[in-house]
Amino acid sequence: SQQGEEDPQALSIQEGENATMNCSYKTSINNLQWYRQNSGRGLVHLILIRSNEREKHSGRLRVTLDTSKKSSSLLITASRAADTASYFCATAPRFGSGAGSYQLTFGKGTKLSVIP
């Protein structure tokens, strides 16, 4: 079953604009990760944020985590055509929560289109 749910399902923006994607989840987590997938390819790990962190940056990426609301957001600043891809959030369950200890659970993804 899929725990994470990304919003929106699809997003279309102009090159240079910022893109924000949101993720909600249901159970307690150890960490939350964001991945990118180009059409028909494997997933690429972008960033990991632990449950005791609130914000993390990596290049043009900014991730926030609100464990009280069980939600996360991914911001891509100054988007480029090459950012066109599907973006997935994935959660790692907290130890002792009863869920599989090491498996990541993915959402359905947000399909981002950046128009040149």
Next chain:
Amino acid sequence: DTGVSQDPRHKITKRGQNVTFRCDPISEHNRLYWYRQTLGQGPEFLTYFQNEAQLEKSRLLSDRFSAERPKGSFSTLEIQRTEQGDSAMYLCASSFAGTGYGYTFGSGTRLTVV
């Protein structure tokens, strides 16, 4: 190339045939995962190995599916008596042990059952 390799990239098979996929993880990683992804969905967990031990299996992994990781190196995923519903992208990933590590995914094997 130090990434995760999957073979074959594409497989078309007739319903009822057996298929086997191979995954070569990053050599330093001792965890290996198999996921399945259908069109428009996120990857769904199938099974996970730590070294050669298969530690977790999803309910999705029916008795027609079997996975091995001999000697804790490469892994194989076999599907027996394939059904049309098995058509999907099968993704392999590997990671270091412990929490706080992201997965490195292979490019996947796309299975089409006709």
